[in-house]
């Protein structure tokens with residue numbers, strides 16, 4: 254389980270061993286707790302693969318049904334949460350293909366969208382300048398996040414920009430920065446090399462920073 | 476290190492994935508470049524905001540259905 258998960262949801266869950274034993278004993282309260290804790294994150298992860306909220310709801314329900322069917326056979330080779338997410342990603346991929354939102358996670362090799370600079374080269378001085386490769390103008394400061402309306406709008410824009418990312422970047426950023434998975438977990442879940450995972454994460458983050466910059470320095474806030 | 480190289484190394488730096496020599500050049504540049512210092516800060520703020528996106532929940536109907544399936548399950 255990731256550190257973010259425990260921090261965001263109050264009381265720590267019991268250990269995997271306890272949870273699994275209680276689910277196998279058909280402890281409904283345990284199952285309800287797990288559904289309530291993990292479904293929000295699962296919905297968001299599912300949205301990285303499928304086209305709309307309705308499809309994401311279906312995927313998460315199917316995943317929990319898969320958990321019910323599979324819990325007796327669960328072998329603790331991975332954490333319980335990783336196992337659940339593996340089921341989720343399989344269901345989500347199937348659903349994503351059906352919805353024609355095909356995410357080529359199985360072929361996570363370098364694509365065009367993963368090449369080239371992540372910051373507009375025009376923002377840096379050219380080769381004839383005494384300081385080539387340095388900022389022409391430093392990035393503008395962002396307002397402090399104290400204003401509640403700005404904070405809400407920032408999150409709305411960030412959500413929208415995340416949805417616009419190329420699929421593989423969106424999935425990696427969602428799992429890493431929204432859900433709090435470690436790089437190792439994401440590599441294992443998506444069958445990525447560490448270097449590939451980092452490239453996708455960096456490109457996604459840089460695009461999202463640029464989206465926030467557009468909003469936060471647009472002058473509309475002054 | 477130039478700024479256009481720095482901005483491409485931010486995630487590798489935050490992940491501790493830079494080799495020692497590159498990490499030292501990265502930090503040395505950070506110490507002397509206000510623009511890159513701000514860029515790094517804004518990347519971290521972006522990452523922080525991502526961790527605060529609000530989550531949706533399973534519909535109550537779906538939750539009830541799952542609990543009833545669980546109750547009736549005799550695998």
Ligand SMILES: [Zn+2]
Pocket residue numbers: 387388477478481504508509510511512
């Ligand atoms: Zn710089």
